[in-house]
Amino acid sequence: MSGARLTDLVAGLPATVPFVGPEAQQRTSGRTFRARLGANESVFGPSPRAVAAMAAAASDAWMYGDSESHDLRAALAAHHGVTPAHIAVGEGIDGLLGNLVRLVVAPGDRVVTSAGAYPTFNYHVAGFGGDLVRVPFAGVHEDIEALLHAAPGAKLLYLSNPDNPMASWHPAAVIEAMLDRVPDGTLLVLDEAYADFAPAGAIPEINADDPRVIRLRTFSKAHGLAGARVGYAIAAPGLVAAFDRIRNHFGMTRMSQAGALAALHDTGWLAQVVTQVAEGRARLAAIAAENGLAALPSATNFVAIDCGRDGDFARAVLRELIARDVFVRMPGVAPLDRCIRVSVGRPPDLDVFAEVLPQALAAALTQR
Amino acid sequence: MSGARLTDLVAGLPATVPFVGPEAQQRTSGRTFRARLGANESVFGPSPRAVAAMAAAASDAWMYGDSESHDLRAALAAHHGVTPAHIAVGEGIDGLLGNLVRLVVAPGDRVVTSAGAYPTFNYHVAGFGGDLVRVPFAGVHEDIEALLHAAPGAKLLYLSNPDNPMASWHPAAVIEAMLDRVPDGTLLVLDEAYADFAPAGAIPEINADDPRVIRLRTFSKAHGLAGARVGYAIAAPGLVAAFDRIRNHFGMTRMSQAGALAALHDTGWLAQVVTQVAEGRARLAAIAAENGLAALPSATNFVAIDCGRDGDFARAVLRELIARDVFVRMPGVAPLDRCIRVSVGRPPDLDVFAEVLPQALAAALTQR
Numbered sequence A, B: 001m002s003g004a005r006l007t008d009l010v011a012g013l014p015a016t017v018p019f020v021g022p023e024a025q026q027r028t029s030g031r032t033f034r035a036r037l038g039a040n041e042s043v044f045g046p047s048p049r050a051v052a053a054m055a056a057a058a059s060d061a062w063m064y065g066d067s068e069s070h071d072l073r074a075a076l077a078a079h080h081g082v083t084p085a086h087i088a089v090g091e092g093i094d095g096l097l098g099n100l101v102r103l104v105v106a107p108g109d110r111v112v113t114s115a116g117a118y119p120t121f122n123y124h125v126a127g128f129g130g131d132l133v134r135v136p137f138a139g140v141h142e143d144i145e146a147l148l149h150a151a152p153g154a155k156l157l158y159l160s161n162p163d164n165p166m167a168s169w170h171p172a173a174v175i176e177a178m179l180d181r182v183p184d185g186t187l188l189v190l191d192e193a194y195a196d197f198a199p200a201g202a203i204p205e206i207n208a209d210d211p212r213v214i215r216l217r218t219f220s221k222a223h224g225l226a227g228a229r230v231g232y233a234i235a236a237p238g239l240v241a242a243f244d245r246i247r248n249h250f251g252m253t254r255m256s257q258a259g260a261l262a263a264l265h266d267t268g269w270l271a272q273v274v275t276q277v278a279e280g281r282a283r284l285a286a287i288a289a290e291n292g293l294a295a296l297p298s299a300t301n302f303v304a305i306d307c308g309r310d311g312d313f314a315r316a317v318l319r320e321l322i323a324r325d326v327f328v329r330m331p332g333v334a335p336l337d338r339c340i341r342v343s344v345g346r347p348p349d350l351d352v353f354a355e356v357l358p359q360a361l362a363a364a365l366t367q368r
Helices: A020-028 A048-058 A070-080 A091-103 A119-127 A144-152 A172-179 A237-243 A254-265 A267-290 A313-324 A349-365 B020-029 B046-059 B070-079 B092-104 B119-127 B144-150 B171-181 B237-243 B254-265 B267-290 B311-323 B349-363
Strands: A086-089 A108-112 A129-134 A154-160 A187-192 A213-218 A231-235 A302-304 A340-341 B087-090 B110-114 B130-133 B152-159 B187-191 B213-218 B231-234 B302-306 B339-343
Touching: A020 B070, A048 A254, A048 B046, A070 A086, A070 A231, A070 A254, A070 B020, A086 A091, A091 A119, A091 A154, A091 A187, A091 A213, A091 A231, A091 A237, A108 A119, A108 A302, A129 A144, A129 A237, A144 A154, A144 B046, A144 B152, A154 B187, A172 A187, A231 A237, A231 B119, A254 A267, A254 B046, A254 B254, A267 A302, A267 A349, A313 A340, A313 A349, B046 B254, B070 B087, B070 B254, B087 B092, B087 B237, B092 B119, B092 B152, B092 B187, B092 B213, B092 B231, B092 B237, B119 B130, B130 B144, B144 B152, B144 B171, B171 B187, B187 B339, B254 B267, B267 B302, B267 B349, B311 B339, B311 B349
Parallel strands: A108 A129, A108 A154, A154 A187, A187 A213, B110 B130, B110 B152, B152 B187, B187 B213
Antiparallel strands: A086 A231, A213 A231, A302 A340, B087 B231, B213 B231, B302 B339
């Protein structure tokens, strides 16, 4: 009667999850969020052409999706000026990160990231037994010198540019210079989930045949398709081919492939979303300023607002925002956790935030 | 400049994939299948209510799907008379099998299955370094005595009931008696993908709290949602909770969750599909008989047709069917590979098969 015996590795993993979703929070509270500004989703929605493509694909859902995501990979290759052999498609960057870690990280292997960077990457590293080394941010930036200093012997070196959760960015030239200093045997994992929002000069030119780096992109942010789970990697063909040895070959749904393909082609929609996001960032900065707080410069669809005190205070602000039905999140590590992280919303969403933030700040102050 | 170094385990994995999809076959041939009868998809399509639910969800695709698949798990729990804590939802049975193997199988751990049973399970076992032991079928049935004989020391013991690829089944009482003989420390993986098509008395009653077994179900077959990738497991809460330690938490798309929920509630659609499948099985048996071949009894939405000679002959028949634009598959291991495996189609699909089979048989005979 003993049943399954988990592997020693799995038995040692915590039961915690990287993120609790907003639906789960709503079920716990019994309330509904007035503004959903916590997961850096695109409140502006997907392209209507993507919606139509997904609706049309629904009738064909009796057929497994194309296991090679051929049409989507071909379109992405054309978009980036590479070949389909340079493109791996997966169930969001989350899914790709999990498979990447599995490909490269054996138990005990060293992996380097920044303290406070993407928790789901850390979750996957722990899940495959990697030895995760975290280096502090330098101010609001991931610290490239410190990352490189820690890199020797590491299998993976994670960097997000633009950064999550601080919304900062490094110029392309800095990333390109960093790449030349990545040690032999280390793969740079360049998470560019927010690339579509970045200012000119932030996204590096990298030869897709360069074996030292894998770039990760997603349809979850600017394309507004978080719920369709489509991410992709750009890397040298040898590494891309390795994903085929372990991935869930029919894991990309027919609707998701169709939606992403249509979204990629609707460049007009993407452009207006990027414009609206820029306007929303300015509005968030203004709201912060009205409350005596500083919004950090942002190259993403969210803004980190420095609450001006310590992590306990920012956590109190966050709690009070959520208690007032505004879904936001915040960095998990000091000193970044002096900030809350607010996704750009439509004007009505930001009206709610503007209404509630002073109340949340006042309530948090009474808890000092 | 060395880039990623794959783990020793991954470096030793073959580049082959368990299944080449029909779209990939079409791209290679430059032709379009007239009848798509190879992947045991439901040509009858999903419930119109599921299609409508997915189309409606497409507009909300900017939001990540509920990471807990709460509504779907609640509905499945009610359907099966268990609690949501007994239900794990994943990206098809394929995705769940991958995560299950990861939870339980460390490199070198013994796993037992039948020679010729589901290749994707074997792929996952290899992918996590398991030591896979295959026992022969007994005729057209998975050999329960042989499986139990090989089971001591195994972490997982795989059985499909009804069986894929032979479409046979064991009575519920046989499975229930088998469960009582599963060794301590071994988990029975009971793949019930085709349960909806099974005759009365084939599906066992199992206490969902029984730690010795995990049952796997899917929306890809009778519910016609292969392209939405929704599978689920029924198991004891401790094992279900373990999936949360490793899964891609936001991996279930919003459309897939909505479609599966609607499909589950459309019991009328399911019933008429099951009826049409039974009619199609009879038609396939008649077509086989007209060609002097024997169709095996089927508890699934496909029929194994014994081509009456050896594997080379059946492979020739398969090749000639595909050359005539009929997508079918066949078992990969002798002696099962004397058969081809034909999914039930609509009457026009089966008309095509009836037209082409005699030609394919004649062409295969000339290759003797």
